[in-house]
Amino acid sequence: MWQRILALVVKEFLSLFKDKKSRMATIVPPLIQLLVFGYAASFDLNNVPYAVYDRDQGAAGRELVAAFSGSPSFDLQHIVQQQGEITGLLDNREVLLVLQLEPRFSEKLAAGEPAAVQVLVDGRNSNTAQIAVNYASTVISDFNQQWMARHGLSAPPAHLVSHAWFNPNLESRWFFIPGLVGLLTLVVTMVVTSLSVAREREQGTFDQLLVTPLRPFEILIGKATPGFVVGMVEGSVVILVAQFWFGVPLVGQLVVLYLGLVLFLLAAIGIGLAISSLAVTLQQALLGGFLFMVPAVILSGFATPIANMPDAVQMLTLLDPLRYFLVVLRGVFLQGTPLSVLVHELWPLALIALFTLSAAAWLFRHRMY
Incomplete structure (x- = not known):
């Protein structure tokens, strides 16, 4: 057989x-x-194209912009000079995300007051947009921690420390x-x-x-x-x-x-x-x-x-x-x-x-x- x-x-x-x-x-x-x-x-995003509209031009604002430039997840494509440029950049998919700092950003931080950072994102692909926003939130959070440590500000009573099992780098x-x-x-x-x-x-x-x-x-x-x-x-x-x-x-x-x-x-x-x-x-x-x-x-x-x-x-x-x-x-x-x-x-x-x-x-x- x-x-x-x-x-x-x-x-x-x-x-x-x-x-x-x-x-x-x-x-x-x-x-x-x-x-x-x-x-x-892959769900990971590498070199997210973004633009910066720094209405502050102060030391703290430049430091935050430098933090984004130094992140491997972001790729600076455009420096916005006027508010009207933002719509065209997002509409034409030239950038995925626009970082905008308010005019008195550095002054407020130096005075210990909260300052606003606006993130405008192309939401046509909701999953990609959410990941990009999470990346931006991580950079801003790191900036906050470093700023408070350098200027002797009291740290938050609790902060989140995450560790991913089985896939440490996610x-x-x-x-x-x-x-x-x-x-x-x-x-x-x-x-x-x-x-x-x-x-x-x-x-x-x-x-x-x-x-x-x-x-x-x-x-x-x-x-x-x-x-x-x-x-x-x-x-x-x-x-x-x-x-x-x-x-x-x-x-x-x-x-x-x-x-x-x-x-x-x-x-x-x-x-x-x-x-x-x-x-x-x-x-x-x-x-x-x-x-x-x-x-x-x-x-x-x-x-x-x-x-x-x-x-x-x-x-x-x-x-x-x-x-x-x-x-x-x-x-x-x-x-x-x-x-x-x-x-x-x-x-x-x-x-x-x-x-x-x-x-x-x-x-x-x-x-x-």
Whole structure:
């Protein structure tokens, strides 16, 4: 039996990698996507373009302006001379933020009085605007602390000191890139498995399998093995790139990570083979894979928290294997979460894998004849 399955597996690999285009399509695009998403998918803002309207021109005002200029988060683009310039700068997206100091800013600070600092921000992208305002608030807060210390003013009775666990620098890339391990592994596995049977039907070689000594479950194993191997290799490559290229720490155990990867691949393979069994042409298989992957990514919590979704949608996410695998990935990468904690994510993943593989086997057996 195993010799027959091995022969089918070899045949599947030869069919998958028989020409240069197939090899390139399986290996190169996921790596390009990893590099593109790794750098592009980020909530962090670097070099926020801003303008300054210093109506004070005093020592304290110049000091605050210098604090913004010295911050790596801001990039000074324009010095405003008249109030009317501000509207054009924001309307034309020349700057994201305008810092405006009131005329008696330095005088009020020297007298121990509160002075106003106005921040005008382009709010068309609310998330970006909020992050920029938070950055500005941090610079102003640091300026306040330094001013009070130098001038002997009494410090506030309490001040906030924050420390972020698991991601000390609050780099959103550390959140996104572990998720890319699951996302890109899903894409590659679904492409390989969802096209396998449909390709046989379209090429007219599927009927030849029916007259071989191979039994249906042996054909199923032979069709599933290439997708599993390619998914494991692809997942391992992405894990290595995430750790050594992007510097995302891997503080947990590799055994736990690969246990989650194996269960996730089995679930994805079952879905891919079920789609392939139902599809008659390659076009139908591609559309079926696309119809699954888009909702799976949206409902997984890859970019938006599941807790923010409506209750009915949250219930729907329980059927998504990527949802559980992302928790495993981020837990192992950033938190070092042990197996005893992640078992609550692994057993639903194993249940989904069992169901999808069983459904694929049933469809495969009934669609063969």
